[in-house]
Amino acid sequence: xxxxxxxxxxxxxxxxxxxxxxxxxxxxxxxxxxxxxxxxxxxxxxxxxxxxxxxxxxxxxxxxxxxxxxxxxxxxxxxxxxxxxxxxxxxxxxxxxxxxxxxxxxxxxxxxxxxxxxxxxxxxxxxxxxxxxxxxxxxxxxxxxxxxxxxxxxxxxxxxxxxxxxxxxxxxxxxxxxxxxxxxxxxxxxxxxxxxxxxxxxxxxxxxxxxxxxxxxxxxxxxxxxxxxxxxxxxxxxxxxxxxxxxxxxxxxxxxxxxxxxxxxxxxxxxxxxxxxxxxxxxxxxxxxxxxxxxxxxxxxxxxxx
Amino acid sequence: xxxxxxxxxxxxxxxxxxxxxxxxxxxxxxxxxxxxxxxxxxxxxxxxxxxxxxxxxxxxxxxxxxxxxxxxxxxxxxxxxxxxxxxxxxxxxxxxxxxxxxxxxxxxxxxxxxxxxxxxxxxxxxxxxxxxxxxxxxxxxxxxxxxxxxxxxxxxxxxxxxxxxxxxxxxxxxxxxxxxxxxxxxxxxxxxxxxxxxxxxxxxxxxxxxxxxxxxxxxxxxxxxxxxxxxxxxxxxxxxxxxxxxxxxxxxxxxxxxxxxxxxxxxxxxxxxxxxxxxxxxxxxxxxxxxxxxxxxxxxxxxxxxxxxxxxxxxxxxxxxxxxxxxxxxxxxxxxxxxxxxxxxxxxxxxxxxxxxxxxxxxxxxx
Numbered sequence: 001x002x003x004x005x006x007x008x009x010x011x012x013x014x015x016x017x018x019x020x021x022x023x024x025x026x027x028x029x030x031x032x033x034x035x036x037x038x039x040x041x042x043x044x045x046x047x048x049x050x051x052x053x054x055x056x057x058x059x060x061x062x063x064x065x066x067x068x069x070x071x072x073x074x075x076x077x078x079x080x081x082x083x084x085x086x087x088x089x090x091x092x093x094x095x096x097x098x099x100x101x102x103x104x105x106x107x108x109x110x111x112x113x114x115x116x117x118x119x120x121x122x123x124x125x126x127x128x129x130x131x132x133x134x135x136x137x138x139x140x141x142x143x144x145x146x147x148x149x150x151x152x153x154x155x156x157x158x159x160x161x162x163x164x165x166x167x168x169x170x171x172x173x174x175x176x177x178x179x180x181x182x183x184x185x186x187x188x189x190x191x192x193x194x195x196x197x198x199x200x201x202x203x204x205x206x207x208x209x210x211x212x213x214x215x216x217x218x219x220x221x222x223x224x225x226x227x228x229x230x231x232x233x234x235x236x237x238x239x240x241x242x243x244x245x246x247x248x249x250x251x252x253x254x255x256x257x258x259x260x261x262x263x264x265x266x267x268x269x270x271x272x273x274x275x276x277x278x279x280x281x282x283x284x285x286x287x288x289x290x291x292x293x294x295x296x297x298x299x300x301x302x303x304x305x306x
Numbered sequence: 307x308x309x310x311x312x313x314x315x316x317x318x319x320x321x322x323x324x325x326x327x328x329x330x331x332x333x334x335x336x337x338x339x340x341x342x343x344x345x346x347x348x349x350x351x352x353x354x355x356x357x358x359x360x361x362x363x364x365x366x367x368x369x370x371x372x373x374x375x376x377x378x379x380x381x382x383x384x385x386x387x388x389x390x391x392x393x394x395x396x397x398x399x400x401x402x403x404x405x406x407x408x409x410x411x412x413x414x415x416x417x418x419x420x421x422x423x424x425x426x427x428x429x430x431x432x433x434x435x436x437x438x439x440x441x442x443x444x445x446x447x448x449x450x451x452x453x454x455x456x457x458x459x460x461x462x463x464x465x466x467x468x469x470x471x472x473x474x475x476x477x478x479x480x481x482x483x484x485x486x487x488x489x490x491x492x493x494x495x496x497x498x499x500x501x502x503x504x505x506x507x508x509x510x511x512x513x514x515x516x517x518x519x520x521x522x523x524x525x526x527x528x529x530x531x532x533x534x535x536x537x538x539x540x541x542x543x544x545x546x547x548x549x550x551x552x553x554x555x556x557x558x559x560x561x562x563x564x565x566x567x568x569x570x571x572x573x574x575x576x577x578x579x580x581x582x583x584x585x586x587x588x589x590x591x592x593x594x595x596x597x598x599x600x601x602x603x604x605x606x607x608x609x610x611x612x613x614x615x616x617x618x619x620x621x622x623x624x625x626x627x628x629x630x631x632x633x634x635x636x637x638x639x640x641x642x643x644x645x646x647x648x649x650x651x652x653x654x655x656x657x658x659x660x661x662x663x664x665x666x667x668x669x670x671x672x673x
Contacts, residue, residue: 193401193403195399195401195403196403196405196406198368198370198390198397198399198403199397199399199403199404199405199464200405200416200420201369201370201389201390201391202368202369202370202390202391202393202395202396202397202465202474203391203416203417203420203464203465203468204391204392204394204417204420204421204468205391205416205420206389206391209391209420213416214405217407218406218407297407299406299407299448299450300406300450301406302401302406
């Protein structure tokens with residue numbers, strides 16, 4: 001505020017006298033930026049370019065001259081249009097259940113106990129399988145004569161149809177998502193300083209009060225992030241929708257008409273249009289969730305230096 | 307029933323006692339058969355190096371860690387099985403442990419809302435606690451907007467807002483810079499005097515312990531070594547270990563050369579020959595010639611003197627540090643034994659000097 005005009009001119013003069021290299025380094029520009037090059041090339045070549053190429057061909061229908069006809073065709077066909085609802089009906093519960101299932105486990109695993117590593121390992125195994133292997137296993141375990149149904153019968157519950165329908169895809173997708181959520185949430189819960197719970201305890205907070213008033217509020221941004229990722233993951237469900245689902249009806253999710261258009265009808269424009277619709281829906285959900293997360297609390301999860 | 311009385315304000319409490327408390331983690335013994343008492347109105351400082359078990363003792367008392375053996379009593383009530391939230395102690399943590407998602411006001415109100423205190427009463431008491439630490443203007447901020455010293459004051463206000471009968475402090479000043487540490491130290495002493503608190507204070511800083519406490523408890527490897535008023539522990543440490551904590555910076559390994567009159571002993575450490583006072587600490591008075599001993603002298607007790615003075619030490623001055631009112635000097639004897647002392651006289655590095663120590667300020671501990 002009190003700097004005189006001359007004083008400012010002086011500093012500017014001094015700055016211009018420094019070598020170019022120093023001035024660039026001042027703004028964070030140096031040779032190490034070249035390390036970014038491979039990533040930039042890969043993203044540009046394999047993601048940005050195909051995305052815009054897809055966007056442009058989605059406006060070039062095979063028949064007719066209306067550039068929007070790929071979109072209107074999809075949205076006016078009730079069977080195809082319904083796949084939006086079916087995707088949401090699958091992805092939202094999958095994300096919700098995975099977070100709800102993984103959160104308590106991650107909360108427990110934030111501190112050390114005997115066997116923690118073994119449990120963590122078991123939870124991470126499904127990550128290494130891939131959805132096809134899981135689907136193959138599920139066909140045996142959940143079939144009419146599989147042990148799940150035998151178990152149900154033993155306790156007096158009638159046989160359930162757990163594969164080749166909505167339940168099958170739901171179970172398969174949840175199984176793949178839970179380990180992701182577990183790993184993510186373990187980091188979020190582990191990042192919360194334990195002394196905060198201790199402090200709350202000395203101030204008279206019971207175990208439940210410590211969880212609801214301290215741990216959960218501090219973990220909730222992380223839980224929303226985890227939910228967002230689970231949702232994105234579940235949105236792209238494809239193999240399990242075919243292998244253990246009912247791909248022509250209950251699990252006719254958005255990825256199926258995309259595959260059909262591109263691979264069975266060689267109509268890439270139409271496939272791209274459906275993919276764009278899927279992208280827009282996902283973006284809307286992401287914006288909503290990020291807004292929610294930023295509203296909750298965005299700050300440190302520790303109570304001071306330490 | 308017990309929990310209700312515990313959560314109440316300070317009436318009734320006369321003394322808090324830890325009886326034979328041990329705490330073992332795997333093979334490490336953090337506390338070994340520790341007896342500790344805090345009577346009403348006392349300010350007890352638990353002093354020791356890191357890993358001596360002082361923080362563990364505090365955590366056991368607060369209920370944050372279970373005891374392996376022993377018991378804790380508040381007057382006639384056994385409290386070591388009472389969960390942390392029912393003990394009603396105020397606790398101040400080393401890293402402040404403020405709730406980062408709550409405002410300063412809500413942080414201070416937290417303990418009160420856990421006690422289901424009504425909103426108006428809660429506001430009034432939180433305001434009073436914030437006023438006490440002079441942070442009224444910061445009530446609406448969240449902790450990360452405050453400086454370290456302010457955060458620690460909020461932590462103190464939060465602990466005091468519940469009107470605890472006992473306040474536990476776990477190295478509350480160790481994360482602050484030097485100037486702020488001294489200021490907050492005075493602040494804690496003021497609160498202690500004004501609010502008539504009973505405090506158990508854990509620290510590794512002897513200056514902090516000496517300036518704050520009414521009683522000092524020195525721990526070593528989870529066991530009590532010495533307990534007494536700061537003045538007493540400072541002047542008469544019972545062992546070389548306590549002495550090293552009480553500013554006896556000159557510590558030499560030596561042996562007894564001869565027994566002198568009235569409890570004094572002649573000791574030799576390398577080329578140092580001194581007459582000192584044997585500290586037995588209640589044990590046997592073993593001063594046979596040749597007994598290995600540890601000799602402890604405080605830098606402040608050494609003076610520059612004439613060569614004929616009793617207990618004289620001939621040295622070469624090596625390093626002189628200017629400390630404002632006085633000089634802190636390191637000198638060496640002919641055979642290279644380092645001697646630290648403080649003096650107001652002008653001493654020049656590279657020159658010889660003669661030092662002397664009163665014989666009752668040369669403490670000799672049997673090893």
